[in-house]
Amino acid sequence: MSVxxxxxxxxxxxxxxxxxxxxxxxGLEVGAEWGPFVPVDTSNKVTLDFVTIPAExxxxxxxxxxxxDEEFGAALDRIKQAGITYFADPQGRQPGEINHHHxxxxxxxxxxxxxxxxxxTTPYTFPAQ
Numbered sequence: 001m002s003v004x005x006x007x008x009x010x011x012x013x014x015x016x017x018x019x020x021x022x023x024x025x026x027g028l029e030v031g032a033e034w035g036p037f038v039p040v041d042t043s044n045k046v047t048l049d050f051v052t053i054p055a056e057x058x059x060x061x062x063x064x065x066x067x068x069d070e071e072f073g074a075a076l077d078r079i080k081q082a083g084i085t086y087f088a089d090p091q092g093r094q095p096g097e098i099n100h101h102h103x104x105x106x107x108x109x110x111x112x113x114x115x116x117x118x119x120x121t122t123p124y125t126f127p128a129q
Contacts, residue, residue: 007047009037011058012113015050021112022048025078026065026119055113062090064118072105072121084109090116 012018016030019038023030031039037049042065067075076098079086086109088094098107104122111117 005046007039007049010048010050010061010063010113010115011053012050012111013052013055013058014112015052018112019048019050022117025075025082025084025109025117026067027071027074027078058113060114060116062116062118064120066123067119067121069105069121072119075119076107079107079109090118 010018015036015038016033019030019040022028023040026040028040028042031041031047034049036051038051040048040050042048048063076086085095086098086107088097088099088107090108092108098105100106101120102122102124104120106118106120106122108116108118
C-alpha cells in the first residue's frame with residue numbers, strides 16, 4: 001500500500017465558519033458534522049477536519065491547494081467578491097496581486113482563524129539536490 005495523507009485537523013475559532021469559508025472559496029462542499037469536527041473533502045480524498053479551540057491556542061499553519069486554471073479563476077473571483085485581501089507572496093508584501101511561479105498562477109489569503117491559505121495552478125518544482 002502506498003502512503004497517502006488521509007486527513008488533518010485544522011484548529012479554528014469557529015469550526016463551521018472556517019469550514020464554510022474555505023469551501024466557499026474553493027468551490028467545495030462542507031460535510032456533515034462529526035463529533036467536534038466539520039469536514040471539507042478535497043478531490044484527492046484528503047479531509048480537512050475543522051475543530052473549534054480557544055483562539056489563544058491556535059498556531060498559524062499553512063495550507064496549499066493545487067487547483068486547475070479554471071478553478072483558480074473562479075476562486076479569485078470569489079475572493080474579490082468577498083472583499084478578502086490576497087497577496088502574491090506569503091509575507092503579504094504584494095497585496096491585490098497574484099504570482100506566476102513555476103509557470104502557473106498562485107496567491108495567498110488568510111482564513112478566519114489566521115491560517116495562511118494558498119492556491120496554485122502548478123506544483124512547485126525545485127532542482128534535485
